Amino acid sequence: MSLEKCDIGVVGMAVMGQNLALNIESKGYKVAVYNRDHDKTKKFIEERASNKNILGTYTYEELAKSLNRPRKIMLMVKAGKPVDDVIEQLLPNLEKGDIIIDGGNSHYKDTNRRFKYLQDKGIRFLGTGISGGEYGALHGPSIMPGGDKSAYEEMKDIFEAIAAKTEDGPCVAYLGPSSSGHYVKMVHNGIEYAIMELISEAYDIMRKVFRLSADEMHEIFKKWNDEHKSYLMEITYKILEWKDEETGKPLVDVILDSAQQKGTGKWSVQDALDLNISIPTINAAVNARTLSAIKHERLEIGNIFDTPVNNSLNNDFINSVRDALYIATIIAYAEGMKLLQVASSEYGYGLDLSEVARIWEDGCIIRSALLKPIQKSFKSKPNLVNLIISEEFRKDFENRIPKLREVVSEIKKIGIPIPAFASALDYFDGLRSKELPANLIQAQRDFFGAHTYQRKDKEGIFHTEWQDIHNI
Ligand SMILES: NC(=O)c1ccc[n+]([C@@H]2O[C@H](COP(=O)([O-])OP(=O)(O)OC[C@H]3O[C@@H](n4cnc5c(N)ncnc54)[C@H](OP(=O)(O)O)[C@@H]3O)[C@@H](O)[C@H]2O)c1
Incomplete structure (x- = not known):
């Protein structure tokens, strides 16, 4: 390792921090890393980072001394209090003009607070959403930075080097002041919850009404993904063909039907309520996870009120499910974009929604072929009232809303819960109602x-x- 100083420091050597450090190093930068538990730093340096231009540091002072000025330090630690703890411990080692980048899933209100706090101390702060999981962190995430503009200019080359790339450019852009980056990431996650729930409801219909096996559904989702080209649908069909080593059954069939959540979906819903914005499909997805988690109560109630599943539907209905899923997915994006549009004006972010769609085109969890027409919609009409009236999707709404209606009404007769499908339809019906009660x-x-x-x-x-x- 040469004595020349490092270009950037990364604090937090869990999955995201390690993979981001490796990604940055692979683009020709020298990286200093730090982790609270020093054994993790040591292990990383000895194993994944061995023979790489990555320096392990074991105090914040050592980290700060190892960096070129202005220092750029990216925090990839657990969201919440750990971010404040790390900032407090870093501060005595920093000088005016240095840059802290919080790359975790921080709540946007915490980011606003930290931005002001650090600004008063002359430290530049970038609240930066990073999506793509550990694979994206290593091979090219979607990066959503907001905060100090001059700090972004200093970070731009590194961000652009490590981000996913599409024909429209690297999946990163300066989004706006203060907490805009973390807000966009929060809404990204809200949309993610909705799409995951919609796909899961389509799966539930196919397994309960048509008794399809995981292998059969693998084939169906794989085919549907020719149109969606969506990361979430891609992982779905890959999951469905995965076999459990112990039992030989499809692994999905032995996984408990009780989902966890870390909070970003809930935060989107909470903030939408505060802004008087309706995002019912995202809300339904958050509620569905909450309901899934009370398995013991569902078992008790299910023993009293059984769900009769009579299949009088023919196989053509599966094509209606395909169309319902497609149009409801567009509605999930529409809700998220609407929330961003209103938050942008309420919080002074000045978001360019076509840029937001562009940087979601690759690298992130909600990437899909739909983001191209979404990008075009907001490029031609930055103040578009709602994505559901975009010319880009007019034909889809005309052709597929009847299929969504068919799926919701037939499945409701049977009694299988489809809260996201039903909410997407209600959102559409509510918005196009000239007269409500x-x-x-x-x-x-x-x-x-x-x-x-x-x-x-x-x-x-x-x-x-x-x-x-x-x-x-
Ligand atoms: N995992 C993902 O797919 C993903 C995707 C996008 C965004 N994110 C966000 O990226 C951030 C990092 O995620 P992750 O999954 O890599 O890690 P994580 O499990 O969220 O956090 C673990 C890291 O935080 C450190 N940490 C916890 N409390 C600390 C404290 N009080 N002081 C200093 N360090 C502390 C841990 O250090 P020790 O080793 O010493 O405990 C460890 O390095 C999070 O905000 C997460 O929400 C994660």
């Missing part, structure tokens, strides 16, 4: 709480004395 809700609110109402025929705020409370 909220007039009655206004009247009810005014009746019991004197909350007032607006009228169709004239401007103003009105109240009716619906009841004579003094004579009740």
Whole structure:
């Protein structure tokens, strides 16, 4: 190892940090690494990083001294308090103008707080969403940075070198100020939850109604993916053909039906509620995971109310499921883009939604062929009211909404839960309804709480004395 200083430091030698450090080094940069548990650093240096231009450091002081100025230090540690802990311990070793990049899944409000805190100390901060899991981190992730613009300019070459590449360029762009990068990553994960749930509901229909085996569904999803070209569908068909070494059965059949979550999907829903934005398909996906986790309650209730599955549907119905999945997936993206559009204006991010779609085209978990037309939609109309009225998808909505409706109504008759499919359809039906029953809700609110109402025929705020409370 030469004595020349390192170009960048990476703190956190778990899966993401290790693979990102290796990716950066492979592009010709010298990398210093640090981990709280020094044995992990040592092991990494001796094994995966041996004979590479990667320097192991064992104190924050040593890390800081090993770096060229302005120092660039990327944190790949557990989101939450660990990020604050690391920042506090790094600070005494940094100088004004140095750059901290938080590459973890931090909550955007924490990023806002850290941005201001570090700005006051003259440290430049980039809240940076990174998607693609460990494979993406090593071979090319999608990178979503936001925060200090000048810090981005300093990091641009490294980011562009390590990011996934498409014909439209590297999957990274400066997204905007403060927490914009982490916000975009949060919504990315919300869309991810929805697509995963939609695919799983299609799988549930095929196995319960048509009694298809995992191998048969492997073939179907593989075929459907010719159209989606989606990472999540690709891993789905690969999972379905995987056999359990112990039992010889498809591994998916021996995995417990109880899903965990780390919180980014829930955060999207919470923030959408705060912004008065409806994202029902994403919401349904978060709720579905929560419901899946109470397996013991489902067993108890399922023993009382059994689900009869009568198959009166013919095999053509599977093609309707294919179309329903396709259109509901577009709706999941539409909800996420709408949330980004409103958050951008509310929080002053100034997001370019076509750029967001472009950097999601490869490297990230929600990459799919749909991102190209999504990118085009927002390029030609940056203030597009909703993706569902984009010219790019007009034909798809005309042709496939009837299939989504068919799937939701037939499956609801049977009693298999399809919350994401049903919510996607309700989102579409709600948005295209020129008349909703909220007039009655206004009247009810005014009746019991004197909350007032607006009228169709004239401007103003009105109240009716619906009841004579003094004579009740
Ligand atoms: N895994 C993925 O596929 C993925 C994908 C995208 C984004 N992310 C995000 O990227 C970040 C890193 O993810 P990961 O899966 O590689 O790791 P992780 O399991 O989220 O975190 C483990 C790392 O955090 C360090 N750490 C925990 N508490 C600490 C503290 N108080 N002080 C200093 N270091 C501390 C650990 O150090 P010790 O070894 O000393 O415990 C270890 O290096 C997370 O924010 C994660 O949400 C992960």
